[in-house]
Amino acid sequence: MSSTAFSTHIPDLDLITYYAEKQASFFSKVSPWTKFGCLIFIVLAITLTRNLFFLLGMYIIVVVLYGAARLPLRKLVAWYALPFLFVLSLTGILIWTEPGTPLAAVSVWGFVLTLTDNGLILIVTLTLKAFISVTFSLFFLMTTRYRHFAGMISHIFPAPLDQIFLMAYRFLFLTLSMIASMLRAVRSRGGGLIHSIRMQGRLFAGIFALVFIRSFERGERVHKAMTARGYTGSYTSYEDVPRPALPGFALLIILGIVSCVLVITSPYRGW
Amino acid sequence: MTDQSQNPVASHCPPLDPEHELIHVDCASHVYPDGSIGIHQMCFSVRKREIVALCGPNGSGKSTLIEHLNGLLRPTDGRVWVNGRSVSEGEQENLWKEVGLVFQHSDDQLFAPTVLDDVMFGPLNMGMPPADAKARALQALATVGAGDLVSRLPNYLSGGQKRLISIAGILAMQPLVIAMDEPTSDLDPIHTAMVESIIVDLRDHLGISVVIATHDLDLAARIADRICLVRDGAVFAQGTPQEIFYNPDLVHEAGLSLPAIVRTYLDFCSAFGSAPADRPVRRDELTEALLRIGK
Secondary structure, three states: OOOOOOOOOOOOHHHHHHHHHHOOOHHHHOOHHHHHHHHHHHHHHHHHOOOHHHHHHHHHHHHHHHHHOOOOHHHHHHHOHHHHHHHHHHHHHHOOOOOOOEEEEEEEOOEEEEEEHHHHHHHHHHHHHHHHHHHHHHHHHHOOOHHHHHHHHHHHOOOOHHHHHHHHHHHHHHHHHHHHHHHHHHHHOOOOHHHHHHHOHHHHHHHHHHHHHHHHHHHHHHHHHHHOOOOOOOOOOOOOOOOOOHHHHHHHHHHHHHHHHHHHHOOOOOO | OOEEOOOOOOOOOOOOOOOOEEEEEEEEEEEOOOOOEEEEEEEEEEEOOOEEEEEOOOOOOHHHHHHHHOOOOOOOEEEEEEOOEEOOOOOOOOHHHHEEEEOOOHHHHOOOOOHHHHHHHHHHHOOOOHHHHHHHHHHHHHHOOOHHHOOOOHHHOOHHHHHHHHHHHHHOOOOOEEEEEOOOOOOOHHHHHHHHHHHHHHHHOOOOEEEEEEOOHHHHHHHOOEEEEEEOOEEEEEEOHHHHHOOHHHHHHOOOOOOHHHHHHHHHHHHHOOOOOOOOOOHHHHHHHHHHHHO
8 A cells, every 4th residue: 555644744635635535524515615715715815805703713613614525634743844834934033023012032142032922923914814724725625526616627727737736736746755765765774854855964865855756757657558548638538517506505605795895895904 | 389580689570469468568778868768679479368478687678568558658669559450550448448557656556635536537537427427336345345445545554455456446447458567576475376376267258368477487387378488578488387486597597586386396306306297386287197197
């Protein structure tokens, strides 16, 4: 058996596909268009707002949805590591420059860095925004069959962009599978991701580059196997994407109205 | 009779026999863009309802030949005929419907998120309605004994299960010929036996001709009707398993070693000082032959 899980902190695409195809919950039967509409609303909302309580409320809702869909919460917490690091890398400097009530001060090389309440709110706000978008994106991917996903992409993007998108998505699987194989080989001889980079950085960089070359080669073999079964550049989806049911339509209309209100009343004001 | 050309480069192939041959390779050559030679003046044919084993060491041209049969590669010289149509002259549209390829590494072939999606891929490309394609896929999965894997994810299957799904993916297209590249490599004995049984069933019950490229002569001895020894991109000897495998010089010339059954029988005859009167290539034949010597 193979798996792309080479780190607990990087989303396992095979596991995501497993949940998507297993269709274990009510949300798997909800129209993908409804979930996609919700995703757009969420992205729009977290872009427009800086209100901590609004974000906290949204976060609780998406986590509840994620849990209700019987998706793995522990994995989700582990997968938060990368977005959190991303937020930290963005706010690492900014939090010390925010005006507000000082909470703590650190002296570095003669400079005094002061953490204010607004600095702390900034990091919490951005972390919540990242977690909301990651959680709901995973929820969407893990409750939507690939063939429905492929059908949606075909509707959204013109050919051949849709095929490029879909093949690139599948190519991610190959690349991650290759990286997983490489790391297994490294670990089997006492190496490790961080350890090997530190000890044999140049060699490791070479190996890493080779992984991508091998992924391309394997991608070519996969393409050849697809061509041998009649693939001519158009992935045929055999199921139409289910349309939203009445409650789904109603939800989308409500979210559309809320989005309009958000855009009209609060652009860049940070309510 | 063993058909052996002393010169491994055959310059004249037998004429096409459209009544009995499904595939006819007529002095085909293929040179890769980097200048390396894949096949060179290759003569090869596949008849109806037969299992042909292409036996040769790594790099002898087996896989290159197989890719010509499906139209993935075109010969740079010579001709390939499939079901009476010349592949070489651009008439290779829909060739994949007639000759299915099972690749050596199942991971390269299985790309869809579920087993059903993958097996339906070929029938859908043939333009079948989804319901028919699904029925065809389920039937193919049942034929290979993998009906219970229909909703599984290929990435979470074992190597043997992946191989069965790969075969089902081709079988669902109901081709005239199925070409398999190293069909039992990396498989455990149980899955090897399953794949062997499927290959024989394809011929006996579905009337499908099968080409297997392998360097496993034990496998070839067990199931093939005809053996083609390949070396340096050309078939240099062909015949029944008995004709080929009881010619040790020929087998060694191909860079291969004799099948275990043949070795055992020849060693046994040598140890008992008896001349090899029979030519067993399968286990049941070996048992009978040894019993005869014992009597």
